[in-house]
Amino acid sequence: MxxxxxxxxxxxxxxxxxxxxxxxxxxxxxxxxxxxxxxxxxxxxxxxxxxxxxxxxxxxxxxxxxxxxxxxxxxxxxxxxxxxxxxxxxxxxxxxxxxxxxxxxxxxxxxxxxxxxxxxxxxxxxxxxxLARLEAHVAEQRRFAANASHELRTPLAITQTLLEVAREDPTRDVGELVERLYAVNTRAIDLTEALLLLSRADQRSFTRVPVDLSLIAEEATEALLPLAEERGLTIETAGEVTAAVGSPALLLQLTTNLVHNAIVHNVPGGRVWVTTGAEGVTVENTGERLSAELVATLVEPFRRGSERVRTDHGGVGLGLAIVNSITAAHDGTLTLTPRDGGGLRVTVQLPTPAGDTRGRTAAG
Incomplete structure (x- = not known):
């Protein structure tokens, strides 16, 4: 001025x-x-x-x-x-x-x-x-940009390799090439959409309305039930009406990411527990033993854990990062703790609507 x-x-x-x-x-x-x-x-x-x-x-x-x-x-x-x-x-x-x-x-x-x-x-x-917050935020954004560039470069490099091989070998099976290109392109689209969702959550550009987290948890569980059955896993849901204020779409994405993460990072014949109550939304799963140091890094973008392997449904490494951003955008708290018998316990607690004094207890 x-x-x-x-x-x-x-x-x-x-x-x-x-x-x-x-x-x-x-x-x-x-x-x-x-x-x-x-x-x-x-x-x-x-x-x-x-x-x-x-x-x-x-x-x-x-x-x-x-x-x-x-x-x-x-x-x-x-x-x-x-x-x-x-x-x-x-x-x-x-x-x-x-x-x-x-x-x-x-x-x-x-x-x-x-x-x-x-x-x-x-x-x-x-x-x-x-200044300290700005420095940390800028460093995080630079690290995120570098990781995102690396993740986006991978499918592009694979696509270029497949096209070069096809050009040098005209007799190669076109159907197989198309299937591999389709898979790589799908992964690139999923990664781009995840990045856009993460940016939207960080900017808090959404309308807040009253929501029931128990209904959102049921919807997310039903959508991922076929994936759990395919892997031989059992999902148990319990809880009561849990009121909150936020974006239904983002909170559904949050819960879906939690349940999806609990399914893909599990053991054969394992279990997943989804509960809602006074503590908010809690998702637990059986799985490998995780150290507290490793759990503390899982909310960082593109972190899957040192022992975790990428599968067809393994996501793009932004699942818990998106959960963390959506939780922060709703002024909530995200808590990750390793389970004693293996696996992970994730709890998302969101502020309740003003005037909501109903007592709720989380089902075990």
Whole structure:
């Protein structure tokens, strides 16, 4: 925003301080003047030409010292105000320098203003916290962009290889080539749609309406039941009405990702438990033993776990990352804990609608 040049804050504070001293000095001299008037003899009015001068009048000769005092106060106010304003505004200069540094793209700089808490130090601490969040967010976005580029490059490279082989070998089975190209293209489309969904969740560009998480959990479970039966898994659902506020489409995607993740990362003949209640939505599954360190990284994009292998239904490595983004966009909490017997327990708790005081208990 273009602004016209004006006085600096330091100059304004200096003039204000000097003006305050001048007013205070003038009031003090006026008070002294009024007090001395009480000593004037009766019938004598000081300063009136038709009365003879009274040499014993205490007010005689007071004007010159008063003027000198006022000039001294003005000079003291200007010099002292300038020095005091500079000292008081020194933290603001450091904050301004840090802001200009951050504007150049350097987010590693911190103000770290020393001293006890006051308004400037609270502002500096808030600015440092904002810079830390921005630095972490930018680093995450760069890492995500690099991973996304790598994941998108893989199907394109496979497609190019298949086409080169087909061009060099005209006798190659066209049907097999089409099937492989179709599979690679499907995976690229799934990855692109997942990236778009993740971006939509991060931007919070959706309408919030009242929803029942138990109905959403049932819909997601029914949609993935054929996949579970194909793998020989058993899905158990339980729970009561669980009210929340959010996007039905995004919350359905969240629950679907949780159930899908529990199915594809399971063991033959394993089980999946989907419950809703006071804790929100909880999805558990049997599976391999997972360390707490590994579980903590599963919400990062394109992380499938070091022991997990990619299958036909293995997704694109964004399942839990999308869950995490949708949960954050709904101001909820996501908790991942490894199960003692193997597998994973994931709980998503969302804020309840205002005025909803119904007690609900999660079914075990």
């Amino acid at each position: 273009a602004r016209e040049p004006g006085m600096s804050v330091r100059l304004k504070l200096t003039l204000s301080y000097a003006g305050f001293l001048m007013v205070a000095g003038a009031l003090l001299l006026a008070a002294v003047w009024v007090s001395l008037l009480r000593y004037i003899p009766d019938g004598v009015a000081y300063g009136l030409p038709w009365f003879p001068p009274n040499r014993s009048d205490p007010l005689n000769g007071l004007s010159l010292p008063a003027a000198i005092v006022l000039w001294m106060l003005l000079l003291f106010g200007l010099v002292g105000g300038w020095l005091l304003a500079g000292r008081m505004l020194a933290p603001l200069d450091r904050i301004t320098d840090a802001t200009r540094t951050a504007a150049t793209g350097s987010l590693a700089h911190r103000i770290e203003l020393p001293g006890r808490s006051d308004e400037f130090r609270e502002l500096a601490d808030a600015f440092d916290a904002m």
